[in-house]
Amino acid sequence: MKNSRLASFDILYDILKNGAYSNIAVDKGLAEVDSKDKGFTSRLAYGVVERKLTLDYFIDKFLTSKAKPKVKILLYIGAYQILFMDKVPDAVAVYETVEIADLIGLSYYKKLINAVLHKIIDCKSELDETDDLSIKYSCPPHLINMWKKMYGEEKTLVTLQAINNRPPVFAIPNRKFVDEGELQYELLDNGVDCEVYGDVVKINSSFDLSNIKAFKDGLFYIEDYSSFSCAKALDCTNGETVLDVCAAPGGKTFTMAQSGANVYAFDLYEHRVALIKKSAERLELYNIKSSVNDALIYNENIPFADKILCDVPCSGFGIIRRKPEIRYKNLDDIKELPQIQYDILNTSSKYLKNNGRIIYSTCTLNKKENEKVVEKFLNNNTNFKLINEITVFPSENSGDGFFYAIMEKIND
Known part of the structure; x- marks a missing residue:
């Protein structure tokens, strides 16, 4: 089994260098990770893709020349933990990222990676202070401008504030067998934290569909x-x-x-x-x-x-x-x-x-x-x-x- 950060590196290389779809690359990468590390690996991989423009802004401030793709991905991994993963101490984020450089044959770049990440630690407060929506929400200016023109400032801001959140998951009851209240009971009995949301059930915890009896029994399907x-x-x-x-x-x-x-x-x-x-x-x-x-x-x-x-x-x-x-x-x-x-x-x-x-x-x-x-x-x-x-x-x-x-x- 791979450690979570090394697995995230492989997933991100597949997405950013090979053009793989994020959901496919993540699913493939998680198969090589211990179950207890899947959540962290997934969040780190998806998070880097989500926040790539923000990460580029901070990383490129401290690079004097273009970094090799693998080095840039390592910097993404370290910078994302520093800027967006509050539960990871900055020192741990730096140390673990530098260690991956050894594992993938990039020992020569350890000092560079270490220096850039420490400089990002020193200036990470800039993220809260910036008025640049593209940097703040990691969304290309052309898309922001299109939304502003079509939907106005208020709707654009609402959308930008949502696009980096984890999307909610909804279980739709198969009314041939259950209604929303009965489905909630079954899911709670299966160990899934959930709540009734209108005429469906909103899932509040991670779960594996293949292990859920209520799913195997045809009591629900997943739909936005x-x-x-x-x-x-x-x-x-x-x-x-x-x-x-x-x-x-x-x-x-x-x-x-x-x-x-x-x-x-x-x-x-x-x-x-x-x-x-x-x-x-x-x-x-x-x-x-x-x-x-x-x-x-x-x-x-x-x-x-x-x-x-x-x-x-x-x-x-x-x-x-x-x-x-x-x-x-x-x-x-x-x-x-x-x-x-x-x-x-x-x-x-x-x-x-x-x-x-x-x-x-x-x-x-x-x-x-x-x-x-x-x-x-x-x-x-x-x-x-x-x-x-x-x-x-x-x-x-x-x-x-x-x-x-x-x-x-x-x-x-």
Whole structure:
């Protein structure tokens, strides 16, 4: 088994140097760590990715030349502990980081690492004193400026204050077996600290799903609260035909299926469809039919539906606290998304019956991917009318940033 800081180094090298997705790299790295060290390792790895701009600000103040990637990652690890992990004494953070340099063959740089980290200790109060939002919250200026322009100063600040918090976890009761109160009882009995939150259960402690009896018994599934609220807003009822056109991993599918509707869940990739099928079987939701389909292409074999959920691929700016590297996306790299999103919505709408309803949704905070796509669709499809449009901003105890618009098809 690796020690936690060495494991964090390997995880971060995979993310920052090799371009791995943070969640995949962390899951892989945690497999090599003792169970008692998993929490610290995860927090350190995710924390460095989250706070990279802040860490760069402090580290680069004291480097006279560009550091090698491995040295920079070590400095990230040490600096993060100094600036953001109050329970780790500064001296321990420095010592343990310098020790890793020996383990990975970077002994030559020990004096440099030691000197830079001690200088960061001396000036760490600057973090509380700065008015630079990019440094304070480790968010690129272009993203902050976009949010200010689209949503205003207040909403932008609320979002920035949330993006570096641990995201809450919500267990959605499978009402075939339990309600929220009964699920809370079962989870508490399984040793999981939790509380009723509206009509779901909010998890307040870490836990391993594979070891939870209530999960194995199909009593719940995990879904973000904003996503859950979106699926509920479609107001599916028993016997209706419902399409979920971009369904994986399936949370919204399961929420809609609990109504008794016949839900057709589609995804572009077979392995993602297999995940939906496996979870539906565990939950005993036999009114779900899952299959591969390209949402961009009209498929005459798909039945006409009373309700459609169109949750499209997006930039993900609403789920930064779950996937921290998303914040560093170049806005030019996502400029093609609105056209793809519009095309998926337009194709999906062709399956809708008269007087039926369709929800267009994303987990991003970007009006070009949200309101502008809906506006374009309504302008080009005059037989649809807007019923409601909701933007949710992330906060400490609630769901992710999310957008959805409910539209109704008028009789042709």
